[in-house]
Amino acid sequence: MSLFTKFASLAAQYRQLEEAGANPFNVSFDSVLSPTEAVLKGQKVLLLGTNNYLGLTYDPAVIAKAVKATELYGTGTTGSRIANGSYAGHKELEQALAAYFNRKHGMVFSTGYQANLGMLSALAGKDDHLILDADSHASIYDGARLGYAQVTRFRHNSPEDLDNRLRRLKDVPGDKVIVVEGIYSMLGDTAPLKEFAAVKRSYPDTYLVVDEAHSMGVLGENGRGLAEAAGVEADVDFVVGTFSKSLGGVGGFCVSDAEGFDILRVVTRPYMFTASLPPGVIAATLEALHQLQTRPVLRRQLTENANRLYNGLAALGFTVGPEPSPVVSTVMPSPEAAFAFWARLLHGGLYTNVSLPPATPKGLALLRSSVSAAHTPAQIDHAIEMFAEAGREMGLIPAAGAKSQDEPVLAIAK
């Protein structure tokens, strides 16, 4: 198999995980019971790594809408919106998203990944410039690769470095498109969006795209994400997001006030050349969006749970991300330690994620958790207790009763 020889060293590592019977990249649930519980190899597990921020996947109203739409309009659209037509629900969802974000236009994609592919490849053309935060998600890097723009990256969350990049391009023709995220999915840190917006304003022909995938439904008075929380929505030209986190479904979107926005429908290849979302997903997403807007209590519960887990793990002596958020990652000393820790937690009935470089920043090996509004405080406390036991057993944190260190062993700069 000469085609696969280039993957030899990766394949060896993967095989090792399989042989150890604990491969975090090949988990298959027997069944899922609720937003917070599933069955894995016959064992009931607590889910602490599903990005199901508002816990809406089993909401009775969301399910009812999905069922009704499926019965009425069928299981799939069997085609793309350009070639085979839109259903009423697609337009309705686009209008609902635009209205929610107070924008003129909305466009729905079949996944969040495709939303970034589609938007970034279409917005920045051959003579334009894409300027990405260095810690951007793979979908942002891939979107940049799909298009023809010149792509450079600036230091993660550094307004000064963004300014440097824009300054160097000052006399270079072409539009400049800055791309940042609301909450970064690996360490759960937020972007200094107010400062980024100020830098953007100081240069002509410069646009700002914010990916609110992990911050929609999480941040802001109305859950519109980091731009709302930072009070800079007017400076954000395009908001990209997903239906597969807070909204509990699958799909992606972009909303904007940009004049002529609808032309994107016939130039954005990841929108044009793929099947549109099935009616059941569209109807469920519309209902989930409605719930997100009408049940602010979900956001409060989510924030309380996030703070509870973050503070609990930090107090035990784990090195956590720079700020509390629904993504709570603990830094592991090595990938091997991350695998062992992950397997230890799973064995005890707690499901989390392992994240490794190059998907993680600064070469960090991470044990990643994400909390849901659906978690009870007792579930969060149980998870913390399991982290404590596993951490002490593996010597990652001080023994019970010992005075915790003033400085974590591994520090992460914001």
Added chain:
Amino acid sequence: MVGDIREIIFETLRSSLPKPVEITEKTHIVEDLGLDSVAVMDFVMEIEDRLDISVPLDKIAEIETVGDLIAAMQNLKAGS
């Protein structure tokens, strides 16, 4: 300046490696130094700061050896 760029690259490369490795212009950045794609981009960022240039990602993707890197930086600096 040409010699300076070469020196800056060698210096930055040495200081960003976990342990000392002999580096020549023929050194292959990924294979010989064991840097992954993100580590390469991070290391290029250090050089960008030192030289006050921006290196497009497609240029970074073309770079295989330290010699390629030096040549690319010299071209970009000359054009800036």
